[in-house]
Amino acid sequence: MVSHVDILDYSSCDLMNLTPVRIVEYLMMFVVLFYTISILFLFVKNRKRFHQANPKYSDWEPKVSIVVPAYNEEEYVGRMIQSILDADYPKDRLELIVVDDGSTDDTAKVVRSFKDKRVVLLQKENSGNAAIAKNYGIQRAKGEIIFTLDADSWITKDAIRKVLSHFDDDVAAVTAAVKVQPKEKMSFLENLQHVEYMFTIFNRRIFSFINGVWVTPGPFSAFRRGLFDEIGVFDPKNIMEDQEMALRIQSANYRIASSTDATVYTAVPNDLKSFYRQRLRWNRGGIRNILSYNFLTHYKYGDFGAFIMPISLASIGLLFAVLLIVSVSLKAFSPLNFDVLLTIEPIHLFSAAVIALTALWTWIALKEMDASIDAPLVIAYMFIYSYLISFFTIIALVKEIKGDDTKW
Amino acid sequence: MAEEERRLVKTERGISWKVYAAAFVSSLVIFGIGIWTGLQIEKGVTDQLTDTANTISQSWVSLETLLMMEDSPMFCEYITDQMQSFDSETFDLGKKIGYMEERRGVDPNLKSEYMSLETRDYLTAQKINTRCGTNTSLILYFVSSSSCPACPQQGAELTKARESGDIRIYTYDMDIKNSMASSLAKMYDVTTYPSIVVDGKKHVGLISSDDILVAAKAG
Numbered sequence: 001m002v003s004h005v006d007i008l009d010y011s012s013c014d015l016m017n018l019t020p021v022r023i024v025e026y027l028m029m030f031v032v033l034f035y036t037i038s039i040l041f042l043f044v045k046n047r048k049r050f051h052q053a054n055p056k057y058s059d060w061e062p063k064v065s066i067v068v069p070a071y072n073e074e075e076y077v078g079r080m081i082q083s084i085l086d087a088d089y090p091k092d093r094l095e096l097i098v099v100d101d102g103s104t105d106d107t108a109k110v111v112r113s114f115k116d117k118r119v120v121l122l123q124k125e126n127s128g129n130a131a132i133a134k135n136y137g138i139q140r141a142k143g144e145i146i147f148t149l150d151a152d153s154w155i156t157k158d159a160i161r162k163v164l165s166h167f168d169d170d171v172a173a174v175t176a177a178v179k180v181q182p183k184e185k186m187s188f189l190e191n192l193q194h195v196e197y198m199f200t201i202f203n204r205r206i207f208s209f210i211n212g213v214w215v216t217p218g219p220f221s222a223f224r225r226g227l228f229d230e231i232g233v234f235d236p237k238n239i240m241e242d243q244e245m246a247l248r249i250q251s252a253n254y255r256i257a258s259s260t261d262a263t264v265y266t267a268v269p270n271d272l273k274s275f276y277r278q279r280l281r282w283n284r285g286g287i288r289n290i291l292s293y294n295f296l297t298h299y300k301y302g303d304f305g306a307f308i309m310p311i312s313l314a315s316i317g318l319l320f321a322v323l324l325i326v327s328v329s330l331k332a333f334s335p336l337n338f339d340v341l342l343t344i345e346p347i348h349l350f351s352a353a354v355i356a357l358t359a360l361w362t363w364i365a366l367k368e369m370d371a372s373i374d375a376p377l378v379i380a381y382m383f384i385y386s387y388l389i390s391f392f393t394i395i396a397l398v399k400e401i402k403g404d405d406t407k408w
Numbered sequence: 409m410a411e412e413e414r415r416l417v418k419t420e421r422g423i424s425w426k427v428y429a430a431a432f433v434s435s436l437v438i439f440g441i442g443i444w445t446g447l448q449i450e451k452g453v454t455d456q457l458t459d460t461a462n463t464i465s466q467s468w469v470s471l472e473t474l475l476m477m478e479d480s481p482m483f484c485e486y487i488t489d490q491m492q493s494f495d496s497e498t499f500d501l502g503k504k505i506g507y508m509e510e511r512r513g514v515d516p517n518l519k520s521e522y523m524s525l526e527t528r529d530y531l532t533a534q535k536i537n538t539r540c541g542t543n544t545s546l547i548l549y550f551v552s553s554s555s556c557p558a559c560p561q562q563g564a565e566l567t568k569a570r571e572s573g574d575i576r577i578y579t580y581d582m583d584i585k586n587s588m589a590s591s592l593a594k595m596y597d598v599t600t601y602p603s604i605v606v607d608g609k610k611h612v613g614l615i616s617s618d619d620i621l622v623a624a625k626a627g
Contacts, residue, residue, distance in 0.1 A: 030435055030439065033435040033438060033439075034431055034432060034435045037431040037434050037435055038427060038428060038431040041427045041430055041431050041434075042424070042427055045424075045427060060414070062414075167414075169414065169415070169416070169417045170416070170417050170418065170419035170420075171416075172416055210424055211419060211421065224416050226415075226416050227416065252418075253418045253419055253421070254416065254418065254419055255419040299423060300421070301421060302421025302422050302423050303421070303422070303423055303424055304421070305421075306423045306428075307423075307424075307428065346442045346443050346445075346446035349441075349442040349445055349446060350438070350439065350442045353438050353442065
């Protein structure tokens with residue numbers, strides 16, 4: 001008989017196959033595991049106040065200005081304006097500024113057709129840059145709180161009040177719950193983005209509990225007027241100016257809150273080509289911003305500096321970890337002539353644990369967001385869509401390294 | 409509620425150490441469970457393969473009885489059938505051990521046991537060649553898993569050669585302590601790796617599949 005006396009001693013190292021590459025893989029896997037569990041624990045810690053606003057600001061009715069940059073939006077701008085005019089907010093405390101950025105269609109005509117003194121039309125020459133148009137409107141806005149809103153989006157009746165109820169003395173900006181606009185017939189890609197947007201609302205809310213929000217989404221976010229006076233307006237040179245603004249707010253030591261029920265509906269790409277272009281812009285802008293604000297990776301910025309920024313900087317590695325999880329899972333269970341047990345290594349067990357925890361995370365998020373989404377769609381989101389967007393991020397990274405031209 | 413402007417004040421930042429510590433410990437626990445489970449699986453697989461090796465080894469007793477009847481006119485027919493069955497089992501075992509070794513290492517005791525089985529197979533095949541007039545080429549392949557950069561290539565060449573000819577290959581990892589392997593290496597004066605012995609003739613260094621087939625035919 002063969003003796004097994006030394007098996008455990010010999011295999012603890014050999015089994016894990018601790019080559020330098022494998023050590024990196026284990027480390028990345030550990031980071032993903034740690035990140036996922038941290039999110040779940042943060043949710044458990046803040047579960048009771050997850051959907052709660054700030055009672056101190058629940059009846060706050062400041063003068064608000066809603067700034068909307070618009071370029072050739074004749075099709076959507078009317079729907080957006082109507083949603084603002086229908087909003088549950090005092091008429092004398094609301095102004096809507098539509099900045100027509102040199103549209104060549106009938107955008108201005110549609111805006112003028114609304115005979116309401118709350119609607120202000122500003123026209124300027126086309127700059128080809130939404131940030132410049134937004135800044136143009138912000139400089140002329142009179143509100144204490146300034147919302148930015150996309151022309152192809154529209155809000156629910158209570159969205160303004162719900163956003164305002166999340167302000168606090170140290171809150172400089174509040175993000176809304178950005179959802180995919182409902183349609184009679186949604187494409188598969190739109191449905192997947194719907195799942196993603198719901199998941200993002202949940203995550204952003206969790207990050208808001210540790211002041212870890214790193215983007216104030218363009219479709220609908222609110223800012224204090226005084227903030228712009230102090231740190232400036234949107235950076236027109238930045239391709240992800242919404243994110244840059246959030247990072248600037250963080251660097252100025254203010255808080256960004258997040259609402260789960262102040263709903264804004266937005267249009268999303270419904271073909272792969274425009275989806276790819278959108279994600280390329282987001283990712284390339286994101287990579288640039290995270291790198292240029294890497295100084296925020298410091299414990300003096302609290303959770304933002306100690307958790308969010310390091311994770312964001314490591315996210316490129318995490319992307320590879322995601323791909324690794326898939327590849328090792330496929331490798332473990334690929335058809336072989338012999339037992340599956342023979343092929344299993346600890347790294348497969350870890351990837352199974354990560355997948356299980358991610359599934360739990362997704363399930364909790366969708367449940368909290370009250371999103372009734374079919375299981376096959378969720379599975380497609382987890383196992384196809386998330387890897388597709390990770391793949392796009394890797395392409396973006398490669399293009400950034402190569403310094404490819406950016407034309408948006 | 410209309411009122412005066414509310415002033416914006418700087419936020420006080422903190423770090424959720426308790427959450428991160430709990431998440432870190434939980435991640436470590438999951439890692440620990442993963443390694444422990446992996447080791448249990450490893451032990452189970454090794455036990456299973458060892459049992460297979462033992463079963464093959466015990467079956468040799470009946471084959472050895474058969475070998476004592478070499479004067480019988482039906483000897484060659486019986487022994488060839490029996491050998492095919494042993495070959496197939498031993499080959500399957502070798503494949504599993506090789507796969508394990510490639511991915512995560514293998515218990516040296518199990519590998520040594522396998523090499524002993526190979527030697528029995530080799531000696532019997534030699535006897536059958538002589539007694540029954542068969543022309544199966546027997547190749548001893550001496551490797552070192554720790555210090556032989558050319559061995560993976562040699563392994564591939566041997567696999568290619570086996571597919572094209574009536575060849576049996578017996579692999580000996582000289583990093584594993586096995587008295588039979590050491591005796592064979594000594595018998596053919598093998599000191600560097602890779603080295604192959606084709607039908608009793610030694611070849612040192614990397615040798616192509618074509619050259620292996622030529623040597624096998626010559627043997």
